[in-house]
Amino acid sequence: MSAFHALTLKALDGSELPMAQFTGRLLLVVNVASECGLTKQYIALQALYERYKDNGFSVLGVPCNQFGKQEPGSAQEIQTFCTERFGVTFPLTEKLQINGAGNHPLYRLLAGEGAEFPGEITWNFEKFLVSGQGQVLARFSPRTEPDDNQLIEAIENELAINAG
Incomplete structure (x- = not known):
């Protein structure tokens, strides 16, 4: 098992969130915030998740309050914000x-x-x-939109490799 997949985090609801569940799946890990100028990226992240989830892809949102204190809410407030405002269904x-x-x-x-x-x-x-083997393949800046051609190409190329 990779070092990445050996990790266990906590989900917003406090339950265990083992990274091992993503073994064999391509994963986009994104640090997120509710009060950021980039928060609208949730829309495209959800669309990306919906588009590729049946092909072995997932998104993992990681709330963080370290940048401009733009994620001040409680776990429940973050969950409500993400689901009600943006329809987020990814973990x-x-x-x-x-x-x-x-x-x-x-x-x-x-x-x-x-x-x-x-x-x-x-x-x-x-x-x-x-x-899906826990190797970091690429890093994209905060300003790279989830529907950016470079990001889509990286996802599709990796999913094609896994499917082939």
Whole structure:
């Protein structure tokens, strides 16, 4: 089992969210926030999830309050906001620290020392594409929209490899 898939996080509802459930599935990990100028990306993230979920793809939203304190709500408030405002059905974790000394092990794997794409997370809605084997394949800036051609191409190329 990869180090990525060995992790277990907590979902917004407090239940366990083992990354092992994504073994064999392409995953887009995105740090999210409810009060950000980029929050509208939830619409395209949900559309991406709907478009490819039956082909072995998922999105994982990771709420974080480290950037401009733009995710101040409780777990319940975040869940309600995401489902009622944007119809989000992809999994969301509890709020995590993603930068700094106390950052979550998930983000140490994604962007820490020795990672494929190391470096501090720059803002809300930074995206990591993780293979079904737990390898980080690509990193996309917060300003890269979920329906950006480069991101779509990376997803489709990986799904084609897995299907072939």
